[in-house]
Amino acid sequence: MSDDLDDIQAIFFEECAEGLATAEEGLSAMADGDASADVIAGVFRAVHSIKGGAGAFGHEALQSFSHRFENVLDEVRGGKIPASSDVCRTMLLAFDVLSDHVAAAQGQADIPEDAAILAELEKLLDDKGAAASSAAQAPAEAAPADDGGTDEFGFSPVTVDLDDLDSDPFGFEPVTVAIEDLDAPAPTWTVRFAPSREAMANGGEPLLVIRELERLGAEISAVETDTLPPLRDLDPEGAYFAWTVSVPASVEKTVIEECFDFVAPDSVVEIAQEAPAPAAPAADDGPAPDGPEAIADTDAPAPEAEAEAESDAEAAKDEPEAEIKPKAVEKAAPAEAKIAEVVQNIRVDVSKLDMLLNLVGELVIRNSILSDRLSSADQQRVELPELARLTREIQDNVMSLRAQPIRQAFSRVPRMLRELCVSTSKDVALEMSGETTEVDKSVIEKIGEPLTHMIRNAVDHGIESAEERVAKGKPAQGMVHLSAEQKGARIFLRVADDGRGIDRERVFAKAVEKGIISADATLSDDEIDNLICAPGFSTAETISSISGRGVGMDVVRSNVEALGGRVEISSVPGKGTTFTMVLPLTLAILDGMVVRLAGQRYVVPLANVVETVQPESDQVRPVANSSEVIDLRGTYVPVKRLSDLFNLHPGARDNPQDCVVIIVETDAGHVGLMVDTIEDRREVVIKSLDQNLYPIRGLGGATILGDGSIALILDIDALVASPSSSNKFALKGIAA
Structure with a gap:
């Protein structure tokens, strides 16, 4: 127990x-x-x-x-x-x-x-x-004084001529209201509660519910003990009692229902409210009025309604007694003529979902192995494509069980921003978009701290004071935009501000002062921006409760990389800064294009592929700085050789006509990736690199192909956006 x-x-x-x-x-x-x-x-x-x-x-x-x-x-x-x-x-x-x-x-x-x-x-x-x-006194204080004087509260007396009450200029006559009608008791709630045997077997205590109702002013009107057996037949976990409780009419029905939140769903919970008995009709003092008085009595039923009510009453005699329904089922309103649907939930350990997800991934791998080993005729005979489709549907459903809207992570931001505005004396507005983007539960649990640091950094370092913003021609109120979107197998979380941007000269000087870089180092703007994520780096002059210790952005980068993601920083001096967290799905099945490069196989996500081109003579042309472009129907698209990016055979310049250029879509626009050849298109299972090796920029994970070999999955956006100085990846020993 x-x-x-x-x-x-x-x-x-x-x-x-x-x-x-x-x-x-x-x-x-x-x-x-x-x-x-x-x-x-x-x-x-x-x-x-x-x-x-x-x-x-x-x-x-x-x-x-x-x-x-x-x-x-x-x-x-x-x-x-x-x-x-x-x-x-x-x-x-x-x-x-x-x-x-x-x-x-x-x-x-x-x-x-x-x-x-x-x-x-x-x-x-x-x-x-x-x-x-105080609100009630305000109109009285504003009212003009009357010649007749005012009382101690400021109210002026009003004189009413009793003769004016006999009629009004519109022809309406006074209506007499019986005092008895004003004293009619309000209807009370009648609650009948009978706990189920399951509730008692699970340790439920019905008296706690009864006491909760009593705190609302309820009184026990009856206790049913008809089903109580003799002592020798008594089951300690049985349920033999039912309570009938009267709850005041002032208590809302939703409050009563909340008292039964933790009651087993198969328990009996009936909540009804009966209208009070109508008062006896007053003595007939004269003929019925034929003027406005006749219109006033709208509660009297029409003859047709009376006849219909009598017909319904006769029919009700032949109907069986209404069945008592469990708590989980609510009676629909008569006007709706619908039966409320029962929504059932079950709590499942996340580790069990992870296990199920891994098993689905293994199914995909086995399907890939069968696809390699069976001929096309054999694949159709054993319905291999249908098996692949069913496996994909199972995977999508399992992923949806773990997926939750990212608004759960966003929900704390508005309050945090208000507190930051108070502590920094800044006026900052918040815009949010993409709150319904669904991400894996583990991602939501781990992005809270990085998100907090980025918001603090935007308000404390990015947004200027109101005076400084006005002097620069900006609105006094700053703006922070928090957004989320999913692209393929990646989640993009962005925190953008319209503040002062990154002061690169100051960042460089601070980095030299703290010994992070040497004074003669030559860095690009992107590399300087990324210095703010270095351990111990801070440009704050004083240490406060918000910043100054140099751990904020370092925590952001380390936490995001621990999830197998990356942090991207984009800043325009005087305009603002955007921090982007690019996070992978924990495990997913994606459509990929298997390509070969220097004897090794890689997977390009089809979500990024626009088209493939077999270059003709002079279609790929060199430009300055050893770069190349491809003439694509009159438009020049930059081309990157993956062999150069991965440093697989440095110095070798294969003839473009012997290669294939894959046009991919990235945040920076269209880019051509040059590979040796395209082998196949298939579904692959993403296996995280950070859990099995370590995070590598430019790679979104790895997968197992049908022949048992490992292929690396390319992260196109990171690969294309990488600065040239960090584009060289030593992959020897990782892929065979």
Whole structure:
């Protein structure tokens, strides 16, 4: 039983992480001015779910804090506390403490000191009417004084002639309202809860749910014990009771439903609200009015409606009693005439998905081996193409299980940027795009720290002060653009600012001062820009909580390279800087073109290939600096010899007519890659180099071909963008 409880508690902590992410996103939206009912309700539900689970597992400190945090959110949700900037600031601070409480419940930290923030929350609850009263007085103070004088609150008396109440200029007559109608009781919620045997067998405690309802003001009206067997037949894990509870009408149905978040889905949960009995009709004092009074009574059913209701009632007598549905199924509204679909989720260990993904990769490799060994007729006979298609579909589905939208990594940026603006006294706006781009779960988990350092670097070093920006003719408000996109088997994350750009003279001088380079070194602009990623490098004059220790961009580069990716820096002085993290998918199957070069085979991703050309005489022409271009229908495209890039046979200049030029599309435009020959086109499995060897710029991974040999997969963008001084790669011993 202990292992089962540990598993359930692990699920609770996973849901806590999801709830904290939802709450932070919602609180950030509120701080930005989006205080819509849906946003506030989302934050409330997240905190409420954390509180409920904390109580179930005995985390008293977490439960107590989340309960008091929830009280404030409930008042904000009800409109009793305005979602002002000060209120949002306090709730964001409370969120930080809530996160610390969750970490403490997991045993990852000590229980945080929360007395100060609890005092702030209590102050919000105590002062909730202050803003409303001041707002109500504002119109009164602005009203003109009346000749009749005003009272101590500034209100002027209004004189009303009782004779004017008999009629108005539009012909409407007064309508009499019975006092009894005003005293009619509001309908209450009736909740019937019967836990299932599965819930009891898994250690569920139904009384915790009942106590949660009682905190909402509910009262137990009945307890059903009809199914309770004799003591000798009693099953300790059986479920024999059902509770009927009355909940005040002021409680929203969604709040009641949240009390059952951790209840097994096959338990019975019925929530109904019956309208109060209609009041007895008043005595008939005269004929029915034929004027406006007749229009006022809109609740009276028409004769046709009465007849239809009677027909429905007669038909209902012949219908069987309604079946009690489990909690996971909700009754659709009569007007919709639809049955809500049941969405079922199952939590799976990520390691199991990794294993499944690797097995799919092995299937692709075996399919490649069969393709090499079987003739075309035999391949059709054993339906090898169909096997390849099914394998690809399995792989796509498994990859989708691990893929998550990158907005989870982006969600922390708005709040972090606001805090940076406060600490640096700068006004910086944020633009985000590509939040729905799906990336592997492992990538999301590991890009948080690099993303944080790049945002800090952009605000602290890149964006100028408002005065400096205005003096340069720029808007006073700076801009940071965060974007994500997928290209083939790569994810591109960019952080761009419109600040001052990289001061290359200062960077060079600092690098010389710190002994990173020699004073007589000759570096290109790209190489100088990349110096900011050197360990210990910083241009900050003073050390602050934001920067100055020279570990930020170094951490970015090391973390990204550990993922098998790379960092690219592009800067224009006076215009801004763009940092790009290029990250690979952990494992993927891609369509590739197998090419041969100096006796070795490589794979060019088909996603980059535009066309292939067998050069004719003089179609490839040399230009300055030993470069070459190809005349492609009147347009000159630069050509790079892969043999030169990889230093496979230096000095040899093969005749272009004996080679093939592959025109590829890159971020820099179209480029021609010259190879010896093209062998095949096939699906290949990407195997990470950093896990088996070490990251190599220009290579996106490796794959196993059908004959068992290894082929390196080219990273076209990195290969083409590499500075000439770093284009030489010694690959001997890596590929055979």
